[in-house]
Amino acid sequence: MAKKAKVSVNPNFRIGNISKRIYGAFMEPIGSIVYGNMYNPKHPTADEQGFRKDWIEALKKTDVPAVRLPGGNFVSGWDWKDSIGPKENRKEHLDLAWHQYYPNDVGHDEYLQWAEKVGLEPMYTINLGTGGINDAIYNVEYTNHEGGTYWSELRKKNGHEKPYGVKVWYLGNEMDGPWQVASWEKDPRGYGILANETSKAMKWVDGSIETAVCVSSSPDLSHFPDWDLQVLKECYNSVDYISMHHYQSAEIGNYAQFMAASRYYEDYIRTEIGLCDYVQALMHSPKVMKLSLDEYGVMPLPKKELHFGRERYVEPGTHYAFDPERKYVRHDPDNMPSRSFPPMDPMLMALGNAGVIMEMLRHADRVKIGCMTSGLGVAAGCDHDHVFTIPAYYPYADLMKYGHGISLQTAVDCEKYDLESFALDDTHKYHEQNQVDFIDSAAAYDTETGELTVFVINRDWEDSADFTLDITGLTGMRFEGHTEMFTENRTPDEEADKNLAPTEAKDTVCNEMTVKAELKPLSWNVFRFVKEV
Known part of the structure; x- marks a missing residue:
């Protein structure tokens, strides 16, 4: 789900x-x-x-x-x-x-x-x-x-x-x-x-x-x-x-x-x-x-x-x-x-x-x-x-x-997961991370050209996200498109590399500067808006 x-x-x-x-x-x-x-x-x-x-x-x-x-x-x-x-x-x-x-x-x-x-x-x-x-x-x-x-x-x-x-x-x-x-x-x-x-x-x-x-x-x-x-x-x-x-x-x-x-x-x-x-x-x-x-x-x-007693x-x-x-x-x-x-x-x-x-x-x-x-x-x-x-x-x-252009804050509301502390060897030891957002995002706004781009990663490696992008604070903009990159082939080989590239998301819709999209598991997503002429 x-x-x-x-x-x-x-x-x-x-x-x-x-x-x-x-x-x-x-x-x-x-x-x-x-x-x-x-x-x-x-x-x-x-x-x-x-x-x-x-x-x-x-x-x-x-x-x-x-x-x-x-x-x-x-x-x-x-x-x-x-x-x-x-x-x-x-x-x-x-x-x-x-x-x-x-x-x-x-x-x-x-x-x-x-x-x-x-x-x-x-x-x-x-x-x-x-x-x-x-x-x-x-x-x-x-x-x-x-x-x-x-x-x-x-x-x-x-x-x-x-x-x-x-x-x-x-x-x-x-x-x-x-x-x-x-x-x-x-x-x-x-x-x-x-x-x-x-x-x-x-x-x-x-x-x-x-x-x-x-x-x-x-x-x-x-x-x-x-x-x-x-x-x-x-x-x-x-x-x-x-x-x-x-x-x-x-x-x-x-x-x-x-x-x-x-x-x-x-x-x-x-x-x-x-x-x-x-x-x-x-x-x-x-x-x-x-x-x-x-x-x-x-x-x-x-x-x-791990060699215990040799902390850091x-x-x-x-x-x-x-x-x-x-x-x-x-x-x-x-x-x-x-x-x-x-x-x-x-x-x-x-x-x-x-x-x-x-x-x-x-x-x-x-x-x-x-x-x-x-x-x-x-x-x-x-x-x-x-x-x-x-x-x-x-x-x-x-x-x-x-x-x-200018980096804009993105407010994220999504489900989260907790990561326990872990150690890979005597020097690579990491504390826990609580409440990690499944959605990672950043936004760039070019005031000269009027272009807005929102970058979104779905960190979830199992489930899709029923995603809403709200930019109603920006007036005079037109939704340009949503490209996505993901794969169901998780084997690291040449064939997987050849078939992995961004494509246009066909089912994404935008109504009054609110975008609705499905973010695939473990996906890279780019949402682009341009200034109305």
């Missing part, structure tokens, strides 16, 4: 302006994403720099606005200066983060030039692990200064006459993580002071840039949120964003856990907003800190053995291993692994990250950047021979295409 559900939207209840950067992606040279998808000089479509044109063209057809690069844990041991100039003179290094050889065939300039070719805004992460203030100064000077100095003229000599104009700079990566090369886990105040001084110096090179400081790299760590507080007290007035990371996990096959994932992001975002506002008060500062959720994902994990303790073997038998690997871009399929219902993989983006929309006044960790692969899947579309692309594409 279908459950009753209602969402109401009123144009007067505004959250804030939506930044297009919340639809960004994250890139780090792990596996084949860089040496394979991005760069393969032997590929039939490779251009003069070795970039795969088939993947570039596929990404250009999407609305992905920005990419954070070149990492990731990788940057904390990477010297960007070793990656510029003629390739035959570049230095190859061990990448301690991912136990790989890094040849620097794709270096500083290649990352930024590839972003130019795709049409993405690059958001750059500097090394504040083994790097320092001078490295940061030289990097900004090389990247953004017009000319007349050693580093800016070296950029020209290396083939890029004009400055790259990178606007957003991340002050290191996950600097609290014990897995990080040169981690500041034990000294948040020291990192905060370093971030403060580095941000000042970088802005003295280029006063137009914005900087983002690392806070706790996961709300699962035992020092969250005190580590964040100690950092922010040292650098609040010199930075523009806090850099937040979180990967929410669910046990394979557990729908209740997976569909409640965005609730944990809501907890995380609210905690960080409260913390920033507290520090703002301490500093007597007029600055309202912005949030950058620049690594996120919802993913299935197998349940492992980060095991060395969990995040880094001292294994004498482990060998460094060299990734051959011409020998990429075959396409794989996640071990879960394909709709779960499509809806998980969409739910996180909707959470960012509901905090659009503060969250201004979002970088989906798998975002480039979601926007355009890629293996050695083909680019292809996966089901997760469609909600992402809808959000990028229609989720602009």
Whole structure:
């Protein structure tokens, strides 16, 4: 029996302006994403720099606005200066983060030039692990200064006459993580002071840039949120964003856990907003800190053995291993692994990250950047021979295409479920979530074009919803349509992917700005309205 559900939207209840950067992606040279998808000089479509044109063209057809690069844990041991100039003179290094050889065939300039070719805004992460203030100064000077100095003229000599104009700079990566090369886990105040001084110096090179400081790299760590507080007290007035990371996990096959994932992001975002506002008060500062959720994902994990008595303790073997038998690997871009399929219902993989983006929309006044960790692969899947579309692309594409303008509050009235606390291993432990709405929603209103879009997920994995959408507060609008995406085939395979795409809902009706629709179990729904001419 279908459950009753209602969402109401009123144009007067505004959250804030939506930044297009919340639809960004994250890139780090792990596996084949860089040496394979991005760069393969032997590929039939490779251009003069070795970039795969088939993947570039596929990404250009999407609305992905920005990419954070070149990492990731990788940057904390990477010297960007070793990656510029003629390739035959570049230095190859061990990448301690991912136990790989890094040849620097794709270096500083290649990352930024590839972003130019795709049409993405690059958001750059500097090394504040083994790097320092001078490295940061030289990097900004090389990247953004017009000319007349050693580093800016070296950029020209290396083939890029004009400055790259990178606007957003991340002050290191996950600097609290014990897995990080040169981690500041034990000294948040020291990192905060370093971030403060580095941000000042970088802005003295280029006063137009914005900087983002690392806070706790996961709300699962035992020092969250005190580590964040100690950092922010040292650098609040010199930075523009806090850099937040979180990967929410669910046990394979557990729908209740997976569909409640965005609730944990809501907890995380609210905690960080409260913390920033507290520090703002301490500093007597007029600055309202912005949030950058620049690594996120919802993913299935197998349940492992728990070791009781190690509450929230980060095991060395969990995040880094001292294994004498482990060998460094060299990734051959011409020998990429075959396409794989996640071990879960394909709709779960499509809806998980969409739910996180909707959470960012509901905090659009503060969250201004979002970088989906798998975002480039979601926007355009890629293996050695083909680019292809996966089901997760469609909600992402809808959000990028229609989720602009002003974010509006959505009032939800629906049935709910309770999720018990659960643990997947010693570090992935989650508190209970009470009264989880079966209906998840967000709305975007473009005042310039008069378009309203309401995004709705039916989280219920068993029952349909007898759904009402009330927008009677919006006058002069016309119902444009309702697209839905769902499947009864819950097997993760190529056949399921091919047959899973949004279609027009035929039985949805709208009468006097009240829409009646059936929301299928575990479905993605987009309701669109346009201004009457």
